[in-house]
Amino acid sequence: MKRASIWSAGIIILAGSIAAFVYRGNGAEEDDSLAAVTVETGHIIEKALAVGTIEPENEVEVKSKISGVVNVIYMQPGTYVNQGDPLIEVRPEPTPLELAEAKRNLELSQTELDNLKRELDRAQHLQERNLVSDHDYESLLQRYNDARIREQMNQERLQLLESGRIEIGSTLIESVIKAPISGYILEKMVNIGDPVVPLTSYQAGTPLMTIASMEQLLFKGTVDEIDVGKLEEGMPVEIKIGALPGSTITGELSTISLKATKEENTTVFPVEITITDAGGTMLRAGFSANADIIINRKEDILVIPERIVTFRDGKSYIEVPGSEQGERIEIEVELGLSDAITVEVVSGLDLGDQVLEKPLRTLSSN
Numbered sequence: 001m002k003r004a005s006i007w008s009a010g011i012i013i014l015a016g017s018i019a020a021f022v023y024r025g026n027g028a029e030e031d032d033s034l035a036a037v038t039v040e041t042g043h044i045i046e047k048a049l050a051v052g053t054i055e056p057e058n059e060v061e062v063k064s065k066i067s068g069v070v071n072v073i074y075m076q077p078g079t080y081v082n083q084g085d086p087l088i089e090v091r092p093e094p095t096p097l098e099l100a101e102a103k104r105n106l107e108l109s110q111t112e113l114d115n116l117k118r119e120l121d122r123a124q125h126l127q128e129r130n131l132v133s134d135h136d137y138e139s140l141l142q143r144y145n146d147a148r149i150r151e152q153m154n155q156e157r158l159q160l161l162e163s164g165r166i167e168i169g170s171t172l173i174e175s176v177i178k179a180p181i182s183g184y185i186l187e188k189m190v191n192i193g194d195p196v197v198p199l200t201s202y203q204a205g206t207p208l209m210t211i212a213s214m215e216q217l218l219f220k221g222t223v224d225e226i227d228v229g230k231l232e233e234g235m236p237v238e239i240k241i242g243a244l245p246g247s248t249i250t251g252e253l254s255t256i257s258l259k260a261t262k263e264e265n266t267t268v269f270p271v272e273i274t275i276t277d278a279g280g281t282m283l284r285a286g287f288s289a290n291a292d293i294i295i296n297r298k299e300d301i302l303v304i305p306e307r308i309v310t311f312r313d314g315k316s317y318i319e320v321p322g323s324e325q326g327e328r329i330e331i332e333v334e335l336g337l338s339d340a341i342t343v344e345v346v347s348g349l350d351l352g353d354q355v356l357e358k359p360l361r362t363l364s365s366n
Helices: 002-034 096-128 134-163
Strands: 036-038 040-056 059-063 068-073 086-091 165-168 171-174 176-178 183-188 207-212 217-224 236-241 248-256 261-263 266-277 288-305 310-312 315-321 328-338 342-347 354-356
Touching: 040 266, 040 328, 040 342, 086 207, 096 134, 217 248, 217 288, 236 266, 248 288, 266 288, 288 328
Parallel strands: none
Antiparallel strands: 036 354, 040 217, 040 288, 059 207, 068 086, 086 176, 165 171, 183 207, 217 266, 236 248, 236 288, 248 266, 261 266, 288 342, 310 315, 315 328, 315 354, 328 342
16 A cells, blocks of 8 residues: 555656646746847947057167267166166176277377377478478478378277277267156166277177157057958047956047058058057056057947848847747848847848747757
8 A cells, every 4th residue: 555655756756847847948948939139229339450569659778989888877767867877887897908009009000190299390391491492391291280180080989998088079979878758767778887989880789778758659469350440540549458457548549550560360450559648547568558540439329139130131030029939030120230249230121129039059969
């Protein structure tokens, strides 16, 4: 008797489970057939993404015009300097050969100058007696003046090699490198004792520091080739910086490169964006950022989710409820601007209309 009761209870539970499963299945199908969204008003922004960094508009690399080693560093990165402030002192460190050559050249030029001075004195006495022509006397005078200039140059070169400081006329030439512009020191590339190669017409020279005015900043980045055809200079931009969550910086698209570049097998175009409003945030050179370039913006328009639209033969279709229960009627609509999630309805629907979701597709096994 007890065993029969257990079997009866099991049959009742199984039957209830089957009934609940059938009920849920029928309800899901009915809900799916009636699932709909409402046409409402909204806004759509079409934008292109640029990926890049924040950089100063004018960044200057400081170099030395004399060779030697770094002797003193007056300023450190992060310091604001005015134009003309001392940055680095370079101690001249000529090789023994350079120093010997400079001394020898000075001795030779002094000997030449002394000889020409004696010749010039004799020629002057002879000219007073009309024994030397004016042409010969003037030629000798020119040679003497040239020799005096060479002697002065050799003397200045030796002084510069030995002391690193010399004044020529009203111009002071020294081994202290000064700030070429006013701004912040962004980077220091040398330490005390490092050798310094001078900047000349034949060599780039050793970079010592970089200075930039942080008043005018740029976003420099790249845009995918798919979007570049839609861009125009002057478009508004919203910049988001990963290191400053919640802060949005505005700017304006200022430059679009005419030549593409390759990045990881992708064709991109470099762009520059002038930052017009930093939103009160402290921007630093080198910040990674994403920029949304606003191509088009529409407010207070009829919108629906793009997922419920069927595109076929160049036309757009949606489904609306029919008069009968579960009936689906397909109608054509004209669409406008899209951001790939929401799409504008130009015609075919009115505010408050119900549009059906696409029916769920299930996989069946044979």
